[in-house]
Amino acid sequence: MSDDLGLWSVPLAILGGAIRVSTPFLFVSLGETITERSGRINLGLEGTLVFGAMSAYATAVLTASPWAGVAVAGLAGGAFGLLHGYICKFPRVNDVAIGIALMLFGTGLAFFFGKPFIQPPAPPLPAIPFGAWSDLPQVQAALRVNVLFLVGAALSVALWWGFRNTKAGLVLRVVGDSADAARALGYDVDRVRLVATALGGVLAGIGGSYLSLYYPGSWNEGISSGQGLMAVALVIFARWNPLACFGAALLFGGAGALGPALQSVGISQGYYLFYAAPYVLTLALLVATSSPDRVLAGAPGELSLSK
Amino acid sequence: MPSRGPNEGEKGVAHLPLTRRTMLGAGAALGLAAATGGRARAATPLTVGFIYVGPKDDYGYNQAHAQAAKALKGMGGIEITEEERVPETNAVEKTMESMINLDGATLLFPTSFGYYSPYLLNEARKNPKIQFRHCGGLWTEKDPPNAGSYFGYIAQGQYLNGIVAAHASKSKKIGFVAAKPIPQVLNNVNAFLLGARSVDPSITCQVIFTGEWSLAVKEAEATNALVDGGADVITCHVDSPKVVVETAARRGAFVCGYHVDQSPLAPQKYLTGAEWNWLPIYKDAIAAMQAGKVPEHFVRGGLADGYVKMSPYGPGVSDGARRNADAVKAEMLKGGYEIIKGPLKDNAGKEVMPAGKAYPEKAPELESTNYLVEGVKGSV
Numbered sequence: 136m137s138d139d140l141g142l143w144s145v146p147l148a149i150l151g152g153a154i155r156v157s158t159p160f161l162f163v164s165l166g167e168t169i170t171e172r173s174g175r176i177n178l179g180l181e182g183t184l185v186f187g188a189m190s191a192y193a194t195a196v197l198t199a200s201p202w203a204g205v206a207v208a209g210l211a212g213g214a215f216g217l218l219h220g221y222i223c224k225f226p227r228v229n230d231v232a233i234g235i236a237l238m239l240f241g242t243g244l245a246f247f248f249g250k251p252f253i254q255p256p257a258p259p260l261p262a263i264p265f266g267a268w269s270d271l272p273q274v275q276a277a278l279r280v281n282v283l284f285l286v287g288a289a290l291s292v293a294l295w296w297g298f299r300n301t302k303a304g305l306v307l308r309v310v311g312d313s314a315d316a317a318r319a320l321g322y323d324v325d326r327v328r329l330v331a332t333a334l335g336g337v338l339a340g341i342g343g344s345y346l347s348l349y350y351p352g353s354w355n356e357g358i359s360s361g362q363g364l365m366a367v368a369l370v371i372f373a374r375w376n377p378l379a380c381f382g383a384a385l386l387f388g389g390a391g392a393l394g395p396a397l398q399s400v401g402i403s404q405g406y407y408l409f410y411a412a413p414y415v416l417t418l419a420l421l422v423a424t425s426s427p428d429r430v431l432a433g434a435p436g437e438l439s440l441s442k
Numbered sequence: 443m444p445s446r447g448p449n450e451g452e453k454g455v456a457h458l459p460l461t462r463r464t465m466l467g468a469g470a471a472l473g474l475a476a477a478t479g480g481r482a483r484a485a486t487p488l489t490v491g492f493i494y495v496g497p498k499d500d501y502g503y504n505q506a507h508a509q510a511a512k513a514l515k516g517m518g519g520i521e522i523t524e525e526e527r528v529p530e531t532n533a534v535e536k537t538m539e540s541m542i543n544l545d546g547a548t549l550l551f552p553t554s555f556g557y558y559s560p561y562l563l564n565e566a567r568k569n570p571k572i573q574f575r576h577c578g579g580l581w582t583e584k585d586p587p588n589a590g591s592y593f594g595y596i597a598q599g600q601y602l603n604g605i606v607a608a609h610a611s612k613s614k615k616i617g618f619v620a621a622k623p624i625p626q627v628l629n630n631v632n633a634f635l636l637g638a639r640s641v642d643p644s645i646t647c648q649v650i651f652t653g654e655w656s657l658a659v660k661e662a663e664a665t666n667a668l669v670d671g672g673a674d675v676i677t678c679h680v681d682s683p684k685v686v687v688e689t690a691a692r693r694g695a696f697v698c699g700y701h702v703d704q705s706p707l708a709p710q711k712y713l714t715g716a717e718w719n720w721l722p723i724y725k726d727a728i729a730a731m732q733a734g735k736v737p738e739h740f741v742r743g744g745l746a747d748g749y750v751k752m753s754p755y756g757p758g759v760s761d762g763a764r765r766n767a768d769a770v771k772a773e774m775l776k777g778g779y780e781i782i783k784g785p786l787k788d789n790a791g792k793e794v795m796p797a798g799k800a801y802p803e804k805a806p807e808l809e810s811t812n813y814l815v816e817g818v819k820g821s822v
Contacts, residue, residue, distance in 0.1 A: 253499045273670040351662035351685045395667035398650045403821040
């Protein structure tokens with residue numbers, strides 16, 4: 136067993152980290168992309184993510200089926216999305232404020248119901264060993280890919296295609312870019328947004344189930360550490376493009392693995408700085424791609440950000 | 443943090459009936475005192491407050507304290523009030539004040555390291571009649587006389603972990619997931635390696651700092667990075683070792699536990715673990731209060747005092763490893779065991795302890811450790 140890969144272990148760890156850590160980012164950011172494309176922001180997805188993690192874990196403990204956990208997390212997430220969509224329908228309700236309220240509500244509810252499930256173990260989601268061809272345990276570990284990651288990757292392509300080429304995608308974009316135009320065309324703006332927010336919630340809930348049922352793979356109250364909030368910010372970074380969401384999620388996942396990986400090869404000075412790498416990177420890219428002449432490229436016109 | 447909201451609400455509601463109960467109790471005690479002419483102290487229950495930084499069932503630091511608090515509940519003449527998930531901010535001052543003013547607590551155990559300065563010190567100055575005992579070992583003579591500190595020499599447990607780890611390791615590399623580079627954590631890292639080196643001087647220990655007491659994803663990444671780097675026995679010093687234990691076991695590495703017994707999480711891969719036993723410390727402090735005395739200001743102890751214990755050995759521990767660890771444990775139980783012994787260098791090559799000198803377990807110098815010993819890969 137040749138265990139010492141030297142510096143090669145750093146890119147390998149970043150690859151492995153990108154695959155392991157990115158899935159919740161990916162699901163939450165895809166969900167938020169659907170919601171924001173309809174012209175609403177749901178900041179509550181952090182709460183949905185945590186509640187999804189709790190409900191998935193609890194269901195898996197009680198039924199011994201991790202997939203039932205994923206389903207319940209999706210349903211619970213959808214319920215949170217519907218609640219947000221329903222409240223925001225009323226005139227002069229601020230979607231950002233409702234989102235923050237739902238974020239606190241979701242985490243609080245998850246902690247309340249999750250108390251009895253901190254200790255019992257749950258069956259994890261299965262993974263596909265794509266690294267079985269290699270003799271190196273590091274490669275094998277890095278290439279153990281969870282099914283949900285593949286689903287998320289496929290979903291980002293499907294959404295990217297669907298936004299452009301399907302009627303539903305077109306309606307969603309019209310509603311998001313100009314509510315007046317959508318109403319003139321005879322579409323029910325509120326209903327489209329309700330569905331878009333619910334779908335966003337479903338995806339965020341499933342993202343939460345990945346956290347508790349695969350990686351790190353246990354339920355505790357610090358499981359998300361703000362990933363849901365970061366994923367919402369990541370949508371802006373990805374310019375509301377599902378394919379870019381996939382890339383950005385990989386980037387954030389990989390950057391999260393950088394700090395531990397560098398320490399493990401002996402570069403241990405200033406690890407706090409390495410841990411800040413994803414945020415520095417985001418700042419740099421946003422500065423590099425911004426322009427004083429136009430609003431953010433790709434921003435839906437109805438978003439309170441671009442108004 | 444956002445999670446604070448619901449807790450605060452819960453507290454406001456939950457504490458009112460308690461207050462009333464305490465008031466009634468006090469009233470009854472007064473009546474009794476009038477009737478029997480004294481003995482009020484025995485009749486008034488002593489209210490003891492416990493404050494935890496995380497959930498009290500975290501398979502870790504908070505659970506170790508909460509287990510002791512739970513065991514206390516069976517004792518007569520005391521009432522226990524607890525609050526969990528209190529951040530190391532001025533939120534803990536509010537919690538202490540509500541325990542003092544609403545629950546009538548006269549003895550407080552704020553258990554997290556970061557509660558001490560300035561929050562506990564502020565409250566201790568404000569409430570000179572209330573006794574504060576802080577877990578972590580920061581109290582000095584200059585601090586308020588109604589404050590104090592207690593801590594256990596759990597580095598002894600990590601030394602024994604290291605011995606068992608050295609017997610189990612094939613790669614001769616062991617790994618340590620650490621939260622923050624404070625003296626208590628560094629002592630544990632050093633002890634883990636020195637224990638392993640007492641068996642095989644060629645062993646090295648890689649340490650990875652996550653920067654926070656509880657950060658699930660980073661702890662999992664750190665564990666993966668250690669296993670990728672070739673480590674085949676992992677231990678940790680984070681608040682909740684659950685993620686580290688489960689991740690390491692899934693990757694096929696052995697685990698040494700910390701804080702409480704985590705063997706149910708990885709029955710096959712769990713070797714042994716360094717556990718706290720806070721109960722004797724709490725019992726002594728309460729007994730002192732009930733006798734009308736001031737509890738000790740400076741309480742320290744290790745295996746010999748019963749403040750630290752070891753988890754039962756798992757199936758991966760060989761007979762040789764058991765004998766070796768049990769022999770060293772027997773030495774430690776005599777008291778005064780020296781882990782940091784000269785000649786000893788830090789991992790930058792600087793001498794930290796000349797030949798012929800040593801720090802016994804109670805040496806105050808150990809509470810300002812700022813180095814990693816030779817053989818540990820990583821930097822403070």
